[in-house]
Amino acid sequence: MPRDYRHALDDMLAALDGIAQATAGKSFDEFRGDWLLKHGIERGIEIISEASRALPDPIRALQPDIPWHQVRAIGNVLRHEYHGLSDRIVWNVVVDALPRLHAVVGALRAHAPDLPSGPADTI
Numbered sequence: 001m002p003r004d005y006r007h008a009l010d011d012m013l014a015a016l017d018g019i020a021q022a023t024a025g026k027s028f029d030e031f032r033g034d035w036l037l038k039h040g041i042e043r044g045i046e047i048i049s050e051a052s053r054a055l056p057d058p059i060r061a062l063q064p065d066i067p068w069h070q071v072r073a074i075g076n077v078l079r080h081e082y083h084g085l086s087d088r089i090v091w092n093v094v095v096d097a098l099p100r101l102h103a104v105v106g107a108l109r110a111h112a113p114d115l116p117s118g119p120a121d122t123i
Contacts, residue, residue, distance in 0.1 A: 008054035009109040015044040015051070016102040023094055031094075032087045041094060042078050048101070049075025059112075063104045071101070 019041050023031065031037055052071045060068045074093070077085060 003054075005054055005056055005059060006109065006112045008051040009105055009112060011051040012048050012105045013102070013109060015047040016098055016105065019044045019094060019098060020102065028088070028091045031091055038087065038090070042082075042090060045090070045093065045098075046075045046078050048098075049073070049078070059108060062108060066101065066104055 022037060022040060022044075026037070031041070049072055052068060055068075060066070
């Protein structure tokens with residue numbers, strides 16, 4: 001049986017919470033100098049990206065200010081273009097984009113509507 005889209009929101013929240021905990025009180029230099037922290041954050045962003053792909057269009061449409069295409073695309077960049085991605089870009093995503101995304105995903109999860117069953121509405 002396919003999973004309901006709310007599981008994707010839960011996965012996104014878990015990754016967002018993990019990244020927030022791992023980076024609390026950290027500086028860019030600490031991030032850049034800690035291999036495990038850096039790669040853990042990158043993996044968390046990959047999970048967020050992949051889970052966002054499971055959100056149906058009507059759910060993404062509830063938050064049109066979020067650049068959903070970019071959220072979806074960053075996972076491919078991390079997987080396939082990792083050698084050209086700067087640490088500064090990843091850190092800026094962590095500091096600037098993820099807190100806002102966390103608030104939006106949390107609100108979507110708190111008020112997640114039931115959707116009609118169908119292939120476009122489940123993962």
